[in-house]
Amino acid sequence: MEELVSIFVRSIFIDNMVFAYFLGMCSYLAVSRTVQTSVGLGFAVIFVLGITVPVNFLLENYIIGRGALAWLGPQFASVDLSFLSFIMFIAIIAAMVQLVEMLIEKYSPTLYSSLGIFLPLIAVNCAILGGSLFMQERNYANIGEAISFGLGSGVGWFLAIVGIAAIREKIRYSNVPAPLRGLGITFIITGLMGIAFMSFMGIEL
């Protein structure tokens, strides 16, 4: 249990998707104009990461990893399909996003109307594929750890996008030099936020 909490907190603050690895910057920059839309996109990312990381974990450990097919019989123990991982991961992500979209549309029309437009965007958000690739690289021991990593990364991304959206709403009233307006100042603020988040780095969990 302690291990799970530690992975969760680590992936929110120390290995933050945006500030430490810059994943999902495209939608981070494009959708962070107002707090309301960024909250919607943030929740959608938490949701999709929380589902795709464990599913890809199972895929990695029971189908495409080195020796993962051993459960089929001893003659499959030496099969290594890991070169397929990119295409499988992206297929799973696209399929999951579609599935989630259909489920939400059926069971919660209100949630669908607020998240709906963001869901297709998420399939090509690098934070989602990045989550699965980091999961593969770090060799998490069991599915519980994969779930807590997925959710933690999602929450970290949520915090980052809501934070920058709040700052951008305020900065509209400031006198920013004209060439820096919009994109430039957003980059620099994100950099400063990243420096602030680096203060979590020394924490041992």
Next chain:
Amino acid sequence: MSEEKNNFPKEKLFSPKNKRLLSDPIGKDNPITVQVLGVCSVLAVTVQLKASLVLAIAVVAVMGLANVIISLLRHGIPPRIRIIVQLTVIASLVILVDQVLEAFVYDVSRQLSVFVGLIITNCIIMGRLEAFALHNKVWPSFLDGIGNAAGYGSVLLLVGAIRELLGSGSLMGYQVIPNFVYNFGYVDNGLMILPPMALITVGVIIWIQRHRDRALVDVS
């Protein structure tokens, strides 16, 4: 397919229009500083020039080929499933690139870690396939792909060079700043190696570019 009518079949390979496809994305229509696509990897891999160079070449290869393949298939792809077709094409090309990198430049491939895989979700590639390759002939699509990837690569190399020069005093792993400068008390700026400085470097590059070309200034 309205754009296609403008492309006469006898058009020369490097007509002015085609040249513009190649050169615009490097300057005033740069995918990173103007269109803001594919920012993730620019920031993460630019600690050293060598890694930036390898990633830039990988993206040029993937993007040129992906644009050609999608352009060849453009009449056969049903619009409803085009995204998944594009993803599959890109992912297959990225697998090839990844295997080649692992075989020939193993240490750089370790250093790039997940970012080779993340070329798949690099928004520039998807963006150009959607916006250009689906509606244009093979040769212009190829030029457009190469041009955009080169625009992306040029920013990647610029940021990589600035960060490596100021952060470790070297370029491509070779020491550039001579020893006597260090003897006078010059110290490498360790901050430049840290991730957040990539963002600030790109921010400053955008600032300079928009200062020189006022047409790009964001009015909102």
